[in-house]
Amino acid sequence: MKNMIGIKQASKLSETSPDTIRYYEKVGIIAPIKRDKNGFRQFSERDIRRIKFMRHMRTAGLNISSLLEYANLIQQGDQTKDERVTFLKEQRDQLQKQLTITQSAIDQLNYKIDHYDEHMSDAKHLI
Amino acid sequence: MKNMIGIKQASKLSETSPDTIRYYEKVGIIAPIKRDKNGFRQFSERDIRRIKFMRHMRTAGLNISSLLEYANLIQQGDQTKDERVTFLKEQRDQLQKQLTITQSAIDQLNYKIDHYDEHMSDAKHLI
DNA sequence: ACTTGTATTAGAGTGCACACCAAGGTATAT
DNA sequence: ATATACCTTGGTGTGCACTCTAATACAAGT
Numbered sequence: 362m363k364n365m366i367g368i369k370q371a372s373k374l375s376e377t378s379p380d381t382i383r384y385y386e387k388v389g390i391i392a393p394i395k396r397d398k399n400g401f402r403q404f405s406e407r408d409i410r411r412i413k414f415m416r417h418m419r420t421a422g423l424n425i426s427s428l429l430e431y432a433n434l435i436q437q438g439d440q441t442k443d444e445r446v447t448f449l450k451e452q453r454d455q456l457q458k459q460l461t462i463t464q465s466a467i468d469q470l471n472y473k474i475d476h477y478d479e480h481m482s483d484a485k486h487l488i
Numbered sequence: 489m490k491n492m493i494g495i496k497q498a499s500k501l502s503e504t505s506p507d508t509i510r511y512y513e514k515v516g517i518i519a520p521i522k523r524d525k526n527g528f529r530q531f532s533e534r535d536i537r538r539i540k541f542m543r544h545m546r547t548a549g550l551n552i553s554s555l556l557e558y559a560n561l562i563q564q565g566d567q568t569k570d571e572r573v574t575f576l577k578e579q580r581d582q583l584q585k586q587l588t589i590t591q592s593a594i595d596q597l598n599y600k601i602d603h604y605d606e607h608m609s610d611a612k613h614l615i
Numbered sequence: 616a617c618t619t620g621t622a623t624t625a626g627a628g629t630g631c632a633c634a635c636c637a638a639g640g641t642a643t644a645t
Numbered sequence: 646a647t648a649t650a651c652c653t654t655g656g657t658g659t660g661c662a663c664t665c666t667a668a669t670a671c672a673a674g675t
Binding site: 459471478 | 547550592597600
Binding site: 494495496506510523526527528529 | 620621622623624
């Protein structure tokens with residue numbers, strides 16, 4: 362059959378290992394994937410997008426259980442729109458916080474880099 | 489004795505749990521802490537700064553083994569200055585990369601938040 | 616003398632997010 | 646018929662960074 366995407370291809374397209382894809386399906390952050398007559402997963406483009414999204418959010422630092430909450434809202438249908446948006450905002454705010462922390466760590470590293478000579482013997486800035 | 493800081497106080501000041509402080513000492517990302525006659529750790533302000541720095545870097549996403557490399561350079565003395573600076577730059581660059589990923593995740597969340605209504609039925613943007 | 620508070624150690628346990636493995640099924644090519 | 650390529654499942658293993666537990670010890674307060 363043409364246009365059928367196996368897990369190997371899906372893995373490449375979504376930049377997510379087959380094991381991870383199966384794991385995501387198992388824990389429920391992606392919806393169950395359609396199977397062919399042999400029980401093999403057949404991925405649609407939408408499936409790929411979902412996997413990519415989840416992978417992206419994971420890489421950024423969101424954890425599985427948070428993403429599961431969102432996946433559950435999606436599965437419950439359109440009447441959960443407000444909750445979904447609230448959720449997305451919460452996660453965004455959390456990432457924003459994380460970003461601030463990371464930025465301040467970068468700043469501290471830059472400070473050290475720029476002032477290393479003068480601070481070699483300066484207890485205030487040496488670690 | 490006045491001016492002696494026990495692990496509990498050190499924990500508060502550095503916002504790091506006593507267990508974590510002991511762990512950091514054990515793995516070597518902070519130097520061995522001075523002990524009093526009973527074997528209790530006595531933290532100096534510099535110790536506190538070191539712990540805070542390591543905690544900060546950990547929170548930002550650097551891993552223990554990277555920080556251990558740096559700690560080893562410090563322990564080897566001033567002649568490792570160039571290596572230290574190189575190291576700091578590497579870590580900064582890694583954090584910068586991570587920051588970019590986080591930012592793009594935030595962007596994607598914001599896009600979803602801003603366009604939720606119109607995309608409820610739009611397969612291109614729904615996950 | 617006893618309790619309370621603070622600390623020590625070695626080592627075991629935890630939680631997360633996968634990664635790996637064995638045993639097996641199916642389909643196509645040679 | 647046999648190799649190969651792809652997939653399935655259930656279960657086990659891994660690495661990281663803590664976190665907790667048990668057994669012990671000391672010092673000060675009542």
